[in-house]
Amino acid sequence: MYLVYILKCVDGSLYCGITTDMKRRFKEHQFGKGGNYTRSHKVIKIVYTEKCKNRSTALKREVAIKRLSKKQKLQLCLKYSKII
Numbered sequence: 001m002y003l004v005y006i007l008k009c010v011d012g013s014l015y016c017g018i019t020t021d022m023k024r025r026f027k028e029h030q031f032g033k034g035g036n037y038t039r040s041h042k043v044i045k046i047v048y049t050e051k052c053k054n055r056s057t058a059l060k061r062e063v064a065i066k067r068l069s070k071k072q073k074l075q076l077c078l079k080y081s082k083i084i
Contacts, residue, residue, distance in 0.1 A: 002058035004065065006048035006077060009041040014073050016065045018058040022049060048077045
């Protein structure tokens with residue numbers, strides 16, 4: 001099972017990615033071993049996760065989320081009861 005996730009960074013920006021192990025991936029982002037973006041924008045918390053049945057579905061959903069405006073991403077997080 002894959003997860004699509006959104007992280008909140010210290011500067012208020014949001015980062016979206018996919019993983020099979022959220023706990024491990026969050027630690028990688030915290031210690032600068034995640035994506036390039038999170039190396040320069042320190043992550044502070046996970047604000048959204050969504051289960052996907054396979055990698056293909058997760059990648060498509062990630063692209064769809066990345067195309068949303070910041071306001072739409074925040075609404076998505078709030079809709080699923082994730083506190084920002």
